[in-house]
Amino acid sequence: MEHLRYPNETAEYRAARNALLDDEIALRAHIEAVAAKRRALPLGGEVPEDYVFERIGKNAAPEKVRMSELFGPHDTLILYSFMYGPERELPCPGCTHLLDGLDGAARHIGQRAALYIIAKSSIARLTAWAHERGWDHLPLVSTAGNSYDADYFGDTSKFPKGLRAQHRVPDGENWDETIFNVFKKNGGAIRHFWGSEMSFAPTEPNQHHRAGDQVDPLWGLLDMTPEGRGDFFPKVNYD
Template identity: 45%
Template sequence: MSTQQQLKPASELAQKNGVRFPNENEEYRRARDLLLAQEIELRRHIERVAEQRRALPPGGLVAKDYRFEGEDGAASFASLFGDKQTLAVYSYMYGPKRERPCPMCTSLLSAWDGEAADVGQRIALVIVARSPIERLLAFKKERGWRHLKLYADVSGDYTRDYVSADDADIPAFNVFTRRDGAIRHFWSGEMGPETADPGQDPRGAPDLMPLWTILDSTPEGRGTDWYPKLNYPA
């Protein structure tokens, strides 16, 4: 959506909505149409933010030749791009001191595994963690992931530069570009505890987890009395 386009008011578009469901009353329909107008505004704001993100000036050059261990052996940072010009790197909370990986990260990546082949048509997507590659691949097999590409940041150089200077076991999502022979940092999720609103867990926007998109559409919402699990009863 170009910001130059003249858009109709969201309330006007909402009034054109002809959807009706069995036995709904007028009170529900009035409230739902008011909500629909807000949802249209949200959609527009998401697009405006995405447009602004795409227009960012060139980020910092990636000066180091980071090295990783992947399923097929040693890999350079540049090789992670494959034949693509953009690389998205998710840093997975599965450090060498952690007995099992983070359940929340695992929930996210399980959803991404189903999307990875589609994402791969546009950009390169890789998952990086500090654990040895053998541990990462063993859990990949346990979880049944088929499409995610996992890499071990054995030295921790990449993690210290783009995730945590203290090499903390925290998640991160970074995007890099390769243009005219130069690899640059493009964007990173920068929301955390310091930017969280009162009463909310730290989260980015838009949220990367399909889980929250589903729960935000329900009367129960996200809730605070549960947490994703690594295993569920059959």
């Protein structure tokens, strides 16, 4: 292809940029190949129960809602486990910045699949936080004490022994975790389809797990810069 030329760039820059472009094109192809493999996964296990969550209803009062009802008109449901349990004074800053970016996308996601943000705090607390944060489009639900996060690794309580050691989870302690899980309606049953298990894979030195990077605009923007990500990690608030 005929490449672009920016004002006053050197031949050395253009040669290096063209080589990088080849790598970027190859990466694009690989990302799509991985996405195709994901779409081709066989359906996972049937959900063990129709979990009962809590959300704010149309009359602005809390109401119980079953997992099967969260699908709405869709056959696909995306659930994101948000690290904001009742023991936390503030939610996880990594989760929070991700949801800051997803709030605008949520109105579009709803055209193709159902999306809900799951956390262990009460629905009143979650709704108050969403209002403070300016999240106008993200639907939040409370686990309301059900076992969803335990069963689908939104917390550490069912981590196998090796994973507990890798994540330095002390015996007798547990905490909430971040993970996307995707579910599919199939013949009247709800089946698990995919989870962002890279959240729990061993990381490379000086990297976080990067399991949600493809839906996270912050990291994508920083990766475009000369400084890159560095050791930056977002905060809930910047004073």
